[in-house]
Amino acid sequence: MEKRYINKEGLAKWFGSILNSGKRVYAPVRHGEKVDFHQVHSLEDVAEDYIQTTLSAKSVIFPRAEVLFSYKKDNKEVTLEDFNPDSVPETVIWKIRPCDAAGFIPLSDIFNGGYDDVVYAAHLNKTTLVSFSCAKADDFCFCTSVNGSPGATKGSDIQLTILPDGGAIAEIITDKGMALIKSADDCFESAKDEDKSKYLADVPVYFDLNTVHDKLKEAFSSDIWKQQSERCLGCGACAFVCPTCACFSIEENSKGSHGQRIRCWDSCGFSMFTQHTSGHNPRSTQSQRWRQRILHKFSYMPERINDFGCTGCGRCSRACPVDMNIREHLTSIVK
Amino acid sequence: MNKLEEKAVSLLQSGVKLILGYEKGDKGARPFFCHTPEDASKLIYDEHATTNLATYILKPELMGHDKVAVCATLRTLRAIAQLASENQIKGENLIVFTITEEGNGDVKEFSGIDEINSYLTDKELEVAQLYKELDEKLSGMSREEKWSFWVNEFSRCIKCYACRAACPLCYCTRCITDVNRPQWIDPWPSPMGNMEWQINRVMHMVGRCIGCGACTKACPVGIPIGYLSRKMLNDLSEEFGYIPGQAMKDGNSLSTFKPEDKENFIH
Numbered sequence: 237m238e239k240r241y242i243n244k245e246g247l248a249k250w251f252g253s254i255l256n257s258g259k260r261v262y263a264p265v266r267h268g269e270k271v272d273f274h275q276v277h278s279l280e281d282v283a284e285d286y287i288q289t290t291l292s293a294k295s296v297i298f299p300r301a302e303v304l305f306s307y308k309k310d311n312k313e314v315t316l317e318d319f320n321p322d323s324v325p326e327t328v329i330w331k332i333r334p335c336d337a338a339g340f341i342p343l344s345d346i347f348n349g350g351y352d353d354v355v356y357a358a359h360l361n362k363t364t365l366v367s368f369s370c371a372k373a374d375d376f377c378f379c380t381s382v383n384g385s386p387g388a389t390k391g392s393d394i395q396l397t398i399l400p401d402g403g404a405i406a407e408i409i410t411d412k413g414m415a416l417i418k419s420a421d422d423c424f425e426s427a428k429d430e431d432k433s434k435y436l437a438d439v440p441v442y443f444d445l446n447t448v449h450d451k452l453k454e455a456f457s458s459d460i461w462k463q464q465s466e467r468c469l470g471c472g473a474c475a476f477v478c479p480t481c482a483c484f485s486i487e488e489n490s491k492g493s494h495g496q497r498i499r500c501w502d503s504c505g506f507s508m509f510t511q512h513t514s515g516h517n518p519r520s521t522q523s524q525r526w527r528q529r530i531l532h533k534f535s536y537m538p539e540r541i542n543d544f545g546c547t548g549c550g551r552c553s554r555a556c557p558v559d560m561n562i563r564e565h566l567t568s569i570v571k
Numbered sequence: 572m573n574k575l576e577e578k579a580v581s582l583l584q585s586g587v588k589l590i591l592g593y594e595k596g597d598k599g600a601r602p603f604f605c606h607t608p609e610d611a612s613k614l615i616y617d618e619h620a621t622t623n624l625a626t627y628i629l630k631p632e633l634m635g636h637d638k639v640a641v642c643a644t645l646r647t648l649r650a651i652a653q654l655a656s657e658n659q660i661k662g663e664n665l666i667v668f669t670i671t672e673e674g675n676g677d678v679k680e681f682s683g684i685d686e687i688n689s690y691l692t693d694k695e696l697e698v699a700q701l702y703k704e705l706d707e708k709l710s711g712m713s714r715e716e717k718w719s720f721w722v723n724e725f726s727r728c729i730k731c732y733a734c735r736a737a738c739p740l741c742y743c744t745r746c747i748t749d750v751n752r753p754q755w756i757d758p759w760p761s762p763m764g765n766m767e768w769q770i771n772r773v774m775h776m777v778g779r780c781i782g783c784g785a786c787t788k789a790c791p792v793g794i795p796i797g798y799l800s801r802k803m804l805n806d807l808s809e810e811f812g813y814i815p816g817q818a819m820k821d822g823n824s825l826s827t828f829k830p831e832d833k834e835n836f837i838h
Contacts, residue, residue, distance in 0.1 A: 267727070267793075268793060269793060270792060270793045272727075272792070290791055290792055290793070291729070291791075291792070300729060300759065300760055301759030301760060301761075375597060376597070466602075466604040466633060467601065467602040467603070467604065467627075469626065469733070469736035469737055469789075470736055471731055471732050471733035471735070471736035471737070471789065472730075472731040472732060472733070473731045473733040473789070473791045475731075476729050476731040476791070477791055485758070487754075487758050487759060488754070489757070498759055500758055500759040501729075503731070506732075508749050520632075521632045522630075522632065523632075553597070555733075555791035557622070557733055557736075557737050557785075557788060557789035557791075558601055558602050558622055558737075559596040559597055559598050559601035561596070561597050564597070
């Protein structure tokens with residue numbers, strides 16, 4: 237990893253050069269009280285002064301709905317048009333939080349574990365993540381309890397830590413990151429001898445992740461699932477704002493003689509998610525679905541892909557209409 | 572022990588198995604399922620108690636077959652009254668009480684749906700500040716501008732269906748969005764599909780929505796969807812004499828036919 241310094245003017249110039257290079261740039265944009273990732277065309281579009289976007293940046297690489305292939309029927313002739321990886325443009329996600337960048341690691345393990353999911357991999361390979369370390373956090377943040385931190389670089393290609401003078405410490409973590417600064421090499425200076433940790437938010441550790449993992453091994457038949465989930469309404473808000481939730485359904489957009497097959501986000505919190513054609517539902521109650529959500533992230537994923545399905549971004553807790561606070565529920569499992 | 576806790580303890584000691592109420596949460600009051608007298612001290616009731624608890628009453632997996640009591644806010648009372656008028660609530664296992672508005676924490680238990688209805692008669696349904704602002708904003712717009720305003724708002728919908736889940740009157744056992752043979756509404760977000768879903772939702776709610784705002788509050792991306800239902804309430808009030816926030820006395824306006832209904836709207 238290389239460390240450089242970039243001043244305020246240099247940052248603006250570098251950002252401009254990224255835009256001018258023709259790459260798609262996604263960054264947090266404000267809409268009323270909410271901030272979310274959208275394509276931007278100037279630095280002024282980028283939101284300031286917020287803790288976290290409502291949705292994660294997941295959709296840039298794993299879109300809410302993605303056409304896998306299209307088909308056309310002409311009498312008995314069927315023509316298929318497959319997903320074209322070359323159709324995905326080079327993309328930069330600017331000002332992603334460290335917890336969001338980390339979210340792409342379990343997501344990639346799911347889609348690209350064993351073999352590459354062509355569609356997911358096409359987006360991933362063409363996307364460069366420029367994370368900004370966090371100077372502020374709120375009570376919903378708990379990255380430090382799930383192997384993360386406000387300055388964690390895992391998953392990022394470049395990480396910037398903004399300094400009081402408006403400049404930034406730039407940590408260049410991957411080759412992709414190096415390629416991105418090459419386009420504006422003259423904006424960067426050699427690193428000053430400065431420790432970024434004093435510019436980071438203080439996020440307390442709420443629970444020990446390994447204890448959660450151990451406790452869950454014996455918890456399948458526990459009463460806690462019913463207790464915790466009583467107020468859960470069974471909507472999909474938590475899954476849809478989550479940076480690591482990967483469940484999807486395959487839908488058909490059929491228009492007579494032509495159509496598309498579309499991959500759409502789904503949620504294990506929905507009762508329809510496991511509904512069988514026979515009418516039987518192996519997860520017929522919300523407590524079973526809540527158990528699945530927690531066990532998948534904190535028990536099954538560490539066993540299958542050696543990574544937890546949670547980066548402590550706190551979005552599910554912020555988005556939940558009935559205050560299902562995941563950090564609080566995990567803490568109570570440890571007790 | 573405050574009056575709410577006293578009431579809860581006495582109910583739980585006299586055969587009630589569950590009290591639906593509120594406890595302190597990270598965002599103010601949140602729904603709380605109180606099963607034991609020991610837990611009754613956690614019960615709170617304040618202006619932050621905004622979740623409509625009537626949403627839980629129709630979930631058999633939570634209610635079981637035991638006696639349940641609900642610590643109802645005005646919003647919850649309105650929803651219970653409407654659900655009762657739609658024959659969705661059987662009174663015998665449900666006890667409803669509220670904390671009266673006088674401010675001394677007095678608990679009032681209702682003898683039945685009729686008493687809830689009469690309690691609600693002089694309680695005017697407030698219009699949220701957000702909706703007043705929208706009224707002002709939209710009133711100056713042309714039809715086309717209004718359409719593009721809502722297309723733009725709904726373009727942010729992620730179809731998480733939190734609005735549906737939070738609504739006490741959205742209780743279809745199989746929602747039209749979950750029907751896939753045929754697939755009436757696109758399951759993925761799309762400009763037309765999002766509009767279809769929201770129009771469907773609003774039209775399904777006309778004359779039934781009690782204006783509690785649970786849908787707007789639940790929307791994680793902040794679309795003011797409850798405004799549309801609130802607007803419909805006003806239209807109904809003008810056209811059918813409906814009083815916003817109260818259950819219709821003789822059936823829902825748009826699903827009831829009477830031979831003497833005027834037909835002057837048909838041209």
